[in-house]
Amino acid sequence: MSVLVYTENWDGKFKKLSYELVSYASAIAGMLNTTVSVLSIGDVDAAELESLGRYGASRILSVKNENLKSLDSQAYAAVIGDIAIKTDASVIILSNNNTGKAVAPRLSVKLKAGVGAGVSGLPSSLDPFTVYKRVYSGNAYANVVINTGIKILTLAQNSFEIVETGNKAEVEDFPYDLNQDLVKTLVRDVQKQTGKLLLTDAEIVVSGGRGMKSADNWAPLVELADLLGGATACSRPVSDEGWRPHEEHTGQTGKIIAPDLYIAVGISGATQHIAGVSASKCIVAINNDKDAPVFDVAKYGIVGDAMKVLPGLIEAVKNAKKD
Amino acid sequence: MKILVCISNVPDTTTRVKFTDDNKLDTTGIQWVINPWDELSLTRALELKDANPGVIESVTVAHVGPVSSEPTIRKALAIGADTAIRVNAEMHDAYFVAAQLAEVVKADNFDLIMCGIESSDFNGSTVGGMMAEFLQYPSVSAVSGINIENGDLSITREIDGGKELLSVPLPLVAIVQKGIAREPRIAAMRGIMMARSKPIKLVEPVEEEALTEIASYEMPAKKEACRFIDSDKPGELVDILQNVEKVI
16 A cells, blocks of 8 residues: 655656645655655656655656657556556545646546545545545535545645655656557647746736736736746736737636735636636735625735736835845 | 537536535526536537538537436537437436446547536546546547647647647547637527427436545635725735735
């Protein structure tokens, strides 16, 4: 019995979310009195792999295979499934990011293992194995019981604190005999923006809505985000109008994010938008209308004209940085 | 090419959800709609059919649910789906639903199966991938575009910081997200009239377990009231965020 974590890599590097997964797995392993193995698929160097040990991994399995360079859900599920069996995993942890969403369900059927999808905390009970997750787009929570011997959990990003345990772990290069017939996804072209902070990785997000009135008014939002080291986002009408790129749309059918700080400027707070940001640790709203629904979910608010409030806020941040 | 669009029946997003004492959704007053992601999925399927009449033979919707779901299935037909299939069963869990839908696919040999990446009720993101594994078909998730070029399917997948253009052989399960269609298609009067005579084929479920169950629901903790800060004292907000919330 062990806990297996699958973490992807980004150009050979891990991210904060990788360490969140290992810390989470480590805590569960503690509850089950067992150990954590981590599986990495891809070209990751030894030093990077070893870093996983610091968060509680005792075995680090590295599978390198040319045919697995890009995600083929069926092939990845086969690899992770086989490793899960080899490591006698009773709990398998993946992220609830796009890769986890693609692979976890396939793994579930392959291993006949129930899934707790998008969980944000440790199991509340081991027997029955019960996990807590948001449902109805954050309007409620459910206690889900997983009734199978093997359980698969996908962890919501930024919902579990990283804990360094100071372990040292052995990195094992794991030769894997891949059935190439499983790899059916052919990548013909890739368009990627490197170097830019991803919205889903940002701990601080500054977001604008229709209340900003025009694409021309965005400079102060961008400046505030830059000063705070955060990313910019927007509501759906803003991306529909073409004021901001589609990638910035946060909301029910856009990106669902959970940053430490979400600053909503000129956003009224429609249910579909809030569904995308309600898991944020702290929501601040700036809006002209004191009755805007966004103030029902915000922890802090300023009632005022965004174009008048933002310059003052930018100055205040600059002053705070000087201290 | 025959397209199957899987749809689920969910409470409208603005619903204030409530639960009964025996841990079930209180359905009084709920407006039921097609899951928003599935609606976009269906829209794209119909756009593809309209633009490629020789290539796409039909668009069928499939749903696992009781007879009370039929009004939502009719909406899908009114929007433009050619036929509908309802598996007569409660949605015990994603694994159970996926097993039923896999049987529907096998029975009629669909080429492209489209599923929304998430449903707004359980936010599980699992049915599509599970179906694909039951069927041993390839699947692609986070699909933000499906196009037909020279009779072949071209899939756009969102990746961190960008997108990939993919070719994947049929039969294929495409798990679609935002971007797949700009706006959900609306049922026109004519569509609504025609939907009345389109068939909803009834299928009995195959035997399959559920692997998970919801033991209970909880409402989120009551939010503290918003603390307002004077618009000419932004420094106060910055101080709080830095020293109290410690988020900057």
